[in-house]
Amino acid sequence: MFHVAFHTALIATATTAPWSINTAIVMTAANLFAIAIGYYAIQKRGVGPALPVELPAMFTGFGLPELLATMSFGHLLGAGFVLGLSNAGLL
Known part of the structure; x- marks a missing residue:
């Protein structure tokens, strides 16, 4: 039974748009x-x-941990945006 459910889950996964400049x-962003x-x-x-x-004055005190944290969060947001927009047919 698990084998059938696993294959059904694989078939039901969303397809994403191929990489493009819009992605x-x-x-x-x-x-x-x-x-x-x-x-x-x-x-x-x-x-x-x-x-x-050197960074602009706006980023005073913005170090490596902050960069890694914000970029990780940005990639999570971006993956969600790309999946959502591609499923909506906008990408």
Whole structure:
């Protein structure tokens, strides 16, 4: 019985749109949105190691942990956006 249910679940999975410039734009926008949220939501910025590049003054105290956290969140948001938009037929 499990074998049949597993195959049914595989057949019922959503198909996503192939990679395109629109998919990249959605993912980039989701990551920028997550960075903006993280900039205001992270209370203790700059506690960990700093980034090895110069950033604009707006990102003062925005280090490696903050970058990894916001980009991880951005990729989760982006995956949801891409799946939702492709299932709606907009991507």
